[in-house]
Amino acid sequence: MEFRFLGTAELAEAPSAAVVVDVMRAFTVAAWAFGQGAEKIVLAESLDDALALKARHPDWVALKDGPPAPGFDAVNSPGLLRSVDLDGRTVVQKTTAGTVGALAVKEASLVLCAGFVVAEATARLLRARECGSVTFVVTGEGGQADEDLACAQYIARRATETGADAAEFLRRAGESRAAAELAGGVRQGAHPDDVALCLELDRFPFAMVAALEESLMVLRPCAVPSLTDGAPN
Structure with missing residues (x-):
């Protein structure tokens, strides 16, 4: 399995x-939305598109990212979302970096x-699909966000090596600029537990697969082979 690590702007063609x-x-x-019961997540191109989908x-x-805003039901915070019942609901998500990166490779x-919360499931799905070449899209800070690069490198390591240890990758993420800004209250629409929740390794047992459904990019949880099905320990 071969890997590339690129920022969103560096994507010359669809991998x-x-x-x-x-x-x-x-x-x-x-x-967390899927953990709270959401059926699917529609990744919106813009805030206006998100509001238009909500209106329909x-x-x-x-x-959305940032503070609460008219027309939006929630903000992009795991700490705040974890108490919301989303059973059977569809979520529309628009963020500054993540949704942009996913739409760039649609x-x-x-x-x-x-993220780290689905790292092992993501690595197992890559193994199960027998992917020959994988492009990791590092979305934060124009492709320079160390928390995203660390997570990408860890998933790549877990996809190919037995016994890859997450400690160093989690340390890097915890010392990243994004973590400092969240912990310091620089970013609005945040909860004090957000950093810890973002660094909770393998909190969820599913991977998340995005695909075009008609004209929309839709994210859904995906069950993966169990740890006993030939996965590294």
Whole structure:
């Protein structure tokens, strides 16, 4: 399995398989939404598109980065979302980096969205699909976000090596600029537990697969082979 690590702006063409990483916080939030019972997540192109989808589907739950805003039901915070009952609901998500990265590779044959909370499941799915070449899209800070790069490198390591240890990768993420800004209250629409929740390794047992459904890019949870099915320990 061969790996590339690129920022969203560096994508010259659609890869065959892509793992889009946004640890703090888009795809940690997405995993929590599924953990809270959401059926699917529609990745919106813009805030206006998110609001338009919400207007057409009033029962959908719209969330965005930053502070609460009219028309949106939630913000992009795992700490705040974890108490919301989303059973059977559709979520519309628009964020600054994560959703942009996923939409940039929407033509890829396989698109996975990931953070540390679904790292092992993501690595197992890459093994199960026998991907020859995988492009990791590092979404934060123009492709320079160390929490996203660390998570991408860890997933790549777990996809190919037995006994890969997460400690160093989690340390890097915990010392990243994004973590400092969240912990320091620089970013609005946050909860004090957000950093810890974003660094909770393998909190959820599913991977997250995004695919075009008609004209929308839709993210859904995906069951993966169990740890006994030939996965590294």
